Amino acid sequence: MNAETFLENFGHLADAPGGVKKLREMILQLAVQGKLVEQDPNDEPAERELERIAKARRELVAKGNVRSSKQMPLPDLDEAPFLIPPSWQWTRIGSLMEKMGAGSTPLGGRKVYVDQGVPFLRSQNVWNDGLRLDGVARIPKDIHERMAGTHVHARDVLLNITGASIGRCAVVPDPFASANVSQHVAILRPIERRFSDFLHLCVISRFFQERVMRVQVGVSREGLSMTRLRHFPVPFPPLAEQRRIVAKVDELMSLCDELEARQQERNRVRVRLNEAALDRLTTAGDDDELTAAWTRVRSHFDTLYTVPENVAALRQAILQLAVQGKLVEQDPNDEPASLLLSDVESLRSQLVSQNCMPNYHPQEELDTTRFRCFLPPTWEWAQLGALISLMDSGWSPKCDDHPTTSPQQWGVLKTTAVQPLRYDAMQHKQLPAKLEPRRQHEVQAGDLLITRAGPRQRVGISCVVTETRPRLMISDKIIRFHLLSDALLPDFIVLCLNAGVSQGFLEEQKSGMAASQMNIAQTKLRRTPMPIAPTNEQRRIVERVRQLMSLCDDLEARLAQQQSDADRLTEAMVAEVLEGAAAGVGA
Incomplete structure (x- = not known):
């Protein structure tokens, strides 16, 4: 079987997800079954x-x-x-x-x-x-x-x-x-x-x-x-046939290398196109640019989003637009964020005077001129520390290396319980029976959590606890905080922490001796700049993000199913070839 015949018969498999890997497996299997080169009666x-x-x-x-x-x-x-x-x-x-x-x-x-x-x-x-x-x-x-x-x-x-x-x-x-x-x-x-x-x-x-x-x-x-x-x-x-088989495998594996390189280049081009399209979307300076950029994404959607991995960039672009005030329209009837923040400040002063919470003294004022992000006129910047009433971290005793088997047992949350915009109560370890739980660290519905220590990519991730099972404590690598006012929506605050200027600030504040051991101090976390929208607009943004993320979920599921179907089809085609090869040997 020469390279041209091989490509003619099996080259189409290379375009399927994991197709080149399947081709390599098939080449090896044909080789060891005696179906890759012809037998020579003189051997x-x-x-x-x-x-x-x-x-x-x-x-x-x-x-x-x-x-x-x-x-x-x-x-x-x-x-x-x-x-x-x-x-x-x-x-x-x-x-x-x-x-x-x-x-x-x-x-x-x-x-x-x-x-x-x-x-x-x-x-x-x-x-x-x-x-x-x-x-x-x-x-x-x-x-x-x-x-x-x-x-x-x-x-x-x-x-x-x-x-x-x-x-x-x-x-x-x-x-x-x-x-x-x-x-x-x-x-x-x-x-x-x-x-x-x-x-x-x-x-x-x-x-x-x-x-x-x-x-x-x-x-x-x-x-x-x-x-x-x-x-x-x-x-x-026969030894002579072994040499021919090895030479043919080398030839076809080189061909697979070329097919794989082309496939990888196509994927790189697709990623670059996706990044460029989303960059135009998130950096649009006015409504006309935003409309044109979105039209471009929508027109090439089937080309840009052909594998589940590419949807992650789309999710991040949605969050970026949300915290820039570009995801929903502003309503002139909404009470501006300046009044919201004034009410929050009055409430904070009252609680401080009643000794219900410590006062917050920002180490430095926000310099919004350095942010390459222009907010709508009804929005305002504020430091996270000015918006919260409570901020604490938990306890990290030496736990059993497995989760609890009953909600009656106490556990300690791992940092992986905190995912971007999502809380996973299953990610915990069981507290040994000999240790007394510290109930003040028990996680509650309504808590906002953010990871403060761990590998770089796991630090600064935040979520809202909408519901949770009882008897789970936060670890000392997780920071918990509550907002001062109901006019500040926890889901909106978490959106901001996971995207845009706020996320960029958190990334800059990470420190440590190695990328696997980073942390963020509470003092730095409190200084995080937050873009604050009017309360009603926060609700519209949160709901719109929920809708779009649900669409992304559906898109990922559909792409994953298509990939799974293609995998099974490729597997079946390879199996058919190999079964035919085996039948040919026995004929």
């Missing part, structure tokens, strides 16, 4: 090569170079996962190996690593497309020599046998200087080194990977045992 049958390998193995055993083991029977038809051409033969991996075993870790572990020395290959260095040696660990030469049993040779096949990367595999290039290997990686050294490349194709193919997953389920950190691996069945073609 020496695999049986004769296997006889020579068996003889060479007996000689190695006699010399003491290979440990003696029982003769393994050939796989029977029931054990073979598919039919293969008559000139091929099923065998077992262990029957083909001069060496087969896991690596080892030097005494002292990481403490013996050096800047200059012999490469020490670990699972993070072994990938299906080859060894990746950037940042490879190194060990002293004398330790490497003492670990003689795990030296790596050219043409070895390295296989990850533990952890999340189990099943990942690479062929050691030739020439190769020297290296050693950790206990998380197995060395497979074929007696016939020309078999290494085809063995690699077998290992990374679906039939082999599925078997790895089956036998390692429930296994502890030891992962895939050598005993089990030795008995894995593998197809063995």
Whole structure:
């Protein structure tokens, strides 16, 4: 099958979601089933090569170079996962190996690593497309020599046998200087080194990977045992055909690389178009520009929003328009926000005089001239601290690493309970029975929550608690606050904190030693600039955002369903091709 024929028959699969990945899987499966290249009747049958390998193995055993083991029977038809051409033969991996075993870790572990020395290959260095040696660990030469049993040779096949990367595999290039290997990686050294490349194709193919997953389920950190691996069945073609198969796979995988690059470029263009369209929408200077920008988005909607991921940018644009006063029309009959804020200030002064709350003294006045955002005439800027009556954080005791099993048990909210505009009570850990709950930290309906500590992308996120189960406490990484007046809608305030100038300010205030350990102090949070709309307009904005977010939910669900349908169709087409290939072999 040449590249043109392959594209003609299967190229359309590449345009489906995940299509190129499915093409790669299909190429490998066709390769190991003997349907990727034609068989040549002049090739020496695999049986004769296997006889020579068996003889060479007996000689190695006699010399003491290979440990003696029982003769393994050939796989029977029931054990073979598919039919293969008559000139091929099923065998077992262990029957083909001069060496087969896991690596080892030097005494002292990481403490013996050096800047200059012999490469020490670990699972993070072994990938299906080859060894990746950037940042490879190194060990002293004398330790490497003492670990003689795990030296790596050219043409070895390295296989990850533990952890999340189990099943990942690479062929050691030739020439190769020297290296050693950790206990998380197995060395497979074929007696016939020309078999290494085809063995690699077998290992990374679906039939082999599925078997790895089956036998390692429930296994502890030891992962895939050598005993089990030795008995894995593998197809063995004539060596000449192996070379043709490997060359054809390389050719078709390069073609897949090109298809994938084109697909990624199309996606990048689509993202750039989407960003440009939404940027025009959110930076429109007047009603005419806003109308023109929205018309442009609406006209190209089917092009811009073809995958669920692109809808996230649309959601953010909706929030941006909402907090700029561009999402709903202003009503001249609405009481302006200046009067609302005056009433809030009077209420705050009254509560302070009654010792019901501490006074708020802004460290600096708001400089609205630096905001590249022009509010409608009826809106006003205010600092968050001037709008709130309560601000506190919770308690973070050492909890059980699981949620409660009953609402009668106490739990502590994780920061992931606070999502943009959404509260998730399921995100909590159980308070140990030996600890007394601190009821003053129990979350209540009406609380506004914002995350103050954690990874950068998780800090400064806020939501309103509309309803919650009892006996859940906020942690000390979550700040809770209440608004002074009912004229300030919690849902509107949270919209502002999640978009526009307010969100940008919060991003600037994050500090910490690393991106994984950031925080925002309460004093900085209180200084957050907030665009305040008239109360009636706040209601209209909140309702409009709710409607549009619901439409975004529907759009994401529809796109996800389309993608799922396309995935199933692609899977079915690939399965049909492979079943046809299997039938052709047995014909």
